[in-house]
Amino acid sequence: MRVLIDPRRPASPGGRVAAADLVGLYAPPARRRWVRSNMVTTLDGSATGADGRSGSVNTPADHRVFAVLRDHADAVLVGAGTVRDEGYTRVRPTRGSPVPAALVAVTRSGRVPEGLRTPTEGRGAGLLVTCASAGDAALARARSVLGEESVLVCGDAEVDLADALDRLAERGLRHVLLEGGPSLLGTALAAGVVDEMALTLAPVVVGGGDFPRIVGGPPLAAPDGVALRPHLLLEESGTMLGLWRVRS
Template identity: 40%
Template sequence: MQFNRLLPDPGPVDSAELLHDLGLAARAPVDRPFVISNFAATLDGRIALDGRSGSIGDDGDHEVFRRLRTQADALLVGTGTIEQEGYSRPIRRADLRAVREALGLNPVPPLVTITRSGRLPLEIPLFGDPEAHVIVYTTAAIEPPRVAARVDLQQIDDGPLLTGALRHLRSAYGVRSVLCEGGPLLLSGLLHEGLVDELFLTVAPLLAGGGPEPPMTSGAPLSVPARLELRWVLERNGSLYLRHSVTPG
């Protein structure tokens, strides 16, 4: 798919070429995976309309979303998001699986989720798919669910939950890169623990005009705001696609 690159080096660019190999694994710290996050938002900062995020992004956003999924060892998504969006097994297209395999990745990434309460939305398609692999990190004791998907339960007893989860992903599963797909509480938690390395953001030419829908982050503010360095800006049909490096506050 063609985009207009505004920064740097203005000109046309193809998404398959731009996002064919981000080299995430090579930039992973010693003790955890390299973490990128991807969101789409309206111009006034809402990440959902009528409870769903899909109506914000256009086909360009969907293309970036799918291409980023080819780059990471694992996907990281909050339980609220996988429930609201009705997640199923990621990456069904054969061509995108082939991209992952060419990078030395498993054709279908495991989906990692976080639940402090121990509650899991077992009724969504993800848990009914025998080819899906779900890794659950929690501080609660959970009984293994009786579902078709492979579900690994990992309890973190000491220290911050997200830091412990990412360290365990690296040491136990060999995960070197993670794509966080939301939601706001999860992204905020990652920022508070200094665990976000890059942020991809689609800014849609839409205004929500208020309402109850959430912004990209929620919960307690950071004591010092994280600083962003702009890597590139793309444009397509009025939407902007931003890539930032993140420096913890």
């Protein structure tokens, strides 16, 4: 894998890095809370392949970086729809991180996606983040499935992501990896809670069809959007992988 941009290492572009170096390159800052999103997109801007799943446009380099990002995460934050569509289950431990990240599903309805019902043995915690408008009946059902402490009610009519992230941090889940989908990422960017975006540009095009982009929802901070600066850029076999930090 080649390094194209790394402000921390002013070596000449094109320097090679081994797989073991990725751990340091992707290490989050040591601070109270750090929220990093991770998405993949094709060259023509699609967040999924023709089958409607992001996994069909992943590459070997992307898989390696994905594993490193998971190793650094205390919690994986995902929209409940993405948990269902992408077949998420609770996170298994890895060699890089023997303590598995918690899987945190976000839903306004309060419905518990099947992926959170995975048996807990040998896997990370399963948490549900929802809001008061889900209603007492839905909240009671969620608590009966996951347990009282595993259902976080954050916000009234909509999920308050800032509150949710504060409450996760109080539990020691400070480094949060937001894995989508596009709607949740758009909401998080609009709320100003994303510190950094990890993005893989897959060397493929999918052509026609109404494929999603990596960020959904209404325009962000019109007219200029959310400004970011490049922090890291790597390349392997045509796959581009990078980190962009949100400008404060």
